[in-house]
Amino acid sequence: IVGRPNVGKSTLVNRMLGEDRVVVYDQAGTTRDSVYIPYERFGQDYTLIDTAGVRRRGKVSESIEKFSVIKTLQAIEDANVVVLVLDAREGIVEQDLHLLGFVLDAGRAVVIALNKWDGMEEEQKTNVKTELKRRLGFINYARIHMISAKHGTGVGNLYDSIEEAY
Ligand code: GDP
Ligand code: MG
Numbered sequence: 001i002v003g004r005p006n007v008g009k010s011t012l013v014n015r016m017l018g019e020d021r022v023v024v025y026d027q028a029g030t031t032r033d034s035v036y037i038p039y040e041r042f043g044q045d046y047t048l049i050d051t052a053g054v055r056r057r058g059k060v061s062e063s064i065e066k067f068s069v070i071k072t073l074q075a076i077e078d079a080n081v082v083v084l085v086l087d088a089r090e091g092i093v094e095q096d097l098h099l100l101g102f103v104l105d106a107g108r109a110v111v112i113a114l115n116k117w118d119g120m121e122e123e124q125k126t127n128v129k130t131e132l133k134r135r136l137g138f139i140n141y142a143r144i145h146m147i148s149a150k151h152g153t154g155v156g157n158l159y160d161s162i163e164e165a166y
Pocket of ligand 1: 003004005006007008009010011012115116117118147148149150151
C-alpha cells in the first residue's frame with residue numbers, strides 16, 4: 001500500500017485487516033518504516049505492507065525523507081501487487097505520478113484506490129474523475145476504485161482487483 005503521507009494508507013490497511021492492527025496516525029510523518037503484516041483471508045495467505053510516509057516540510061530533514069523513500073521502494077520490490085492510494089479531495093499531484101513511476105519501473109501490478117470518496121460534492125467527484133482520465137489514462141489496464149477507507153466503502157471490490165492483478 002503506497003501513497004503520499006495522509007492519503008489514508010494506514011486507515012486502509014486497518015480496514016483491509018478488519019481490525020485495528022496498525023495505529024492510524026492523525027499526523028503524517030509518524031512512521032518511517034514499512035510495516036509488514038501477515039494475515040489470512042478466506043483461506044489465502046497475504047502479507048500487507050503499510051508503507052512509511054514523511055511529509056515534505058521544513059522541519060523534516062532531507063535524510064529522513066530519503067530514508068522513507070528507500071523503504072517505500074523496498075516495499076514495492078517486495079510486493080506482488082501495489083495499491084497506489086490517492087486522496088480524492090486533493091486530486092492528483094506530481095508526487096502521486098512520481099510514485100506510480102516507481103511502481104511501473106519495478107514492473108509491479110498496480111491497482112489504484114481513490115480514497116476519501118465519502119462526503120464529496122458531486123462537482124468535486126466529476127472534476128477528480130476527469131483529472132484521473134487526463135493524468136492516469138495512459139495506464140488504462142489498471143483498475144481504479146473509489147473508496148472510503150474510513151467507512152469501508154469499496155474495500156471489498158478493491159480486494160477483487162488485487163486478486164485479479166496478482
Ligand atoms: P497515511 O499517512 O497515508 O497512512 O494516512 P492515515 O491512514 O494516517 O490517514 C490520514 C488522515 O486521513 C486521518 O485523519 C484519517 O482519519 C483520514 N482518512 C483516511 N481515510 C479516510 C477516508 O476514507 N475518508 C476520510 N474522510 N478521511 C480519511
Ligand atoms: Mg500511515
